[in-house]
Amino acid sequence: MSGRLEGKVAVITGAARGQGRSHSVRLAEEGCDIIAIDWCRNIDSNVYAQANAADLAETVRLVEALGRRIVPIVADVRERSEMFAAVKKGVDALGHLDIVIAQAGIAPLGPDVPVQGFIDSVSIMFSGILNTIDASLSYLSAGASIVATGSVAGLMQGATNAPGMGPGGAGYSHAKRAVARLGHDLAFQLAPHSIRMNVVHPTNCSTDMLFSEPMYKSFRPDLENPTKEDAMLAFPAMQAMPIPYVEPIDISNAIVFLCSDEARYITGMQFRIDGGALLTSSTSGAPA
Numbered sequence: 364m365s366g367r368l369e370g371k372v373a374v375i376t377g378a379a380r381g382q383g384r385s386h387s388v389r390l391a392e393e394g395c396d397i398i399a400i401d402w403c404r405n406i407d408s409n410v411y412a413q414a415n416a417a418d419l420a421e422t423v424r425l426v427e428a429l430g431r432r433i434v435p436i437v438a439d440v441r442e443r444s445e446m447f448a449a450v451k452k453g454v455d456a457l458g459h460l461d462i463v464i465a466q467a468g469i470a471p472l473g474p475d476v477p478v479q480g481f482i483d484s485v486s487i488m489f490s491g492i493l494n495t496i497d498a499s500l501s502y503l504s505a506g507a508s509i510v511a512t513g514s515v516a517g518l519m520q521g522a523t524n525a526p527g528m529g530p531g532g533a534g535y536s537h538a539k540r541a542v543a544r545l546g547h548d549l550a551f552q553l554a555p556h557s558i559r560m561n562v563v564h565p566t567n568c569s570t571d572m573l574f575s576e577p578m579y580k581s582f583r584p585d586l587e588n589p590t591k592e593d594a595m596l597a598f599p600a601m602q603a604m605p606i607p608y609v610e611p612i613d614i615s616n617a618i619v620f621l622c623s624d625e626a627r628y629i630t631g632m633q634f635r636i637d638g639g640a641l642l643t644s645s646t647s648g649a650p651a
């Protein structure tokens with residue numbers, strides 16, 4: 364039986380671990396070849412470690428085990444020239460490009476983070492997404508699908524400048540809001556070319572980003588040094604459904620659908636995978 368993405372090629376940023384690895388594997392299961400981009404280096408304003416070369420090698424191993432081709436590339440999404448070279452290298456090796464999944468990210472939360480944290484958040488999660496799309500655009504044709512990763516943080520009222528989140532947290536929600544808007548405005552420009560763009564908005568997702576000290580502190584501001592166990596008590600309050608978080612595979616499954624021909628007329632969507640996190644918010648899209 365052929366897969367839902369048989370013969371397609373996808374570029375995925377932040378592919379070394381977490382959601383990016385899950386998307387790489389899940390798309391490969393559906394017959395897609397992968398251009399896997401990750402910087403594999405730490406970001407100074409972000410206290411928890413980013414992925415490393417061994418993580419990216421593991422993504423390669425998992426995709427190759429499925430019999431698909433994968434081109435791993437170390438590049439920084441903030442650097443336009445690196446991204447243009449990376450996407451070109453991937454397309455040269457795999458022949459074409461049909462899917463763009465722009466989702467590398469950091470979460471430099473907390474009041475002690477310098478203002479540079481704001482710049483780093485926006486550079487990676489907004490400019491980085493724009494660079495990824497820009498570097499890919501000339502290879503895309505009718506039927507192509509772009510998915511950017513936002514966050515429920517970008518759709519919640521009042522998330523920017525929330526108390527205790529610091530400059531990096533403000534930059535995080537600024538970037539996510541901007542990505543949501545980009546998904547609307549750019550989708551309109553791409554529509555006449557039959558190229559689609561959608562934005563997925565995860566709630567808490569079970570990755571190293573969620574299981575990080577700054578995230579524990581943001582969920583438990585009442586404690587000085589909250590542990591993972593302390594944060595686990597607070598995680599469920601985010602969702603209307605009785606869960607602490609979703610799994611990367613939940614985001615990957617939504618992305619497979621959005622990139623498949625089943626979604627051929629779906630574009631400009633703010634696609635929430637959030638266990639109902641936004642149902643308590645007036646921004647959920649329901650009529651007033």
Ligand SMILES: NC(=O)c1ccc[n+]([C@@H]2O[C@H](COP(=O)([O-])OP(=O)(O)OC[C@H]3O[C@@H](n4cnc5c(N)ncnc54)[C@H](O)[C@@H]3O)[C@@H](O)[C@H]2O)c1
Pocket residue numbers: 376377378379380381382383400401402403404406413414415438439440441466467468469487488491512513514515564565566567568569570571572573
């Ligand atoms: N985990 C959550 O709770 C959650 C919730 C909502 C949205 N998101 C979003 O999901 C996306 C994926 O995050 P994740 O949860 O898999 O976290 P993660 O920390 O596991 O993965 C992020 C990946 O991005 C890479 N990266 C960071 N900076 C980069 C750069 N400059 N260039 C290239 N690669 C870079 C890292 O090395 C890492 O592999 C992010 O955009 C994040 O904001 C996460």
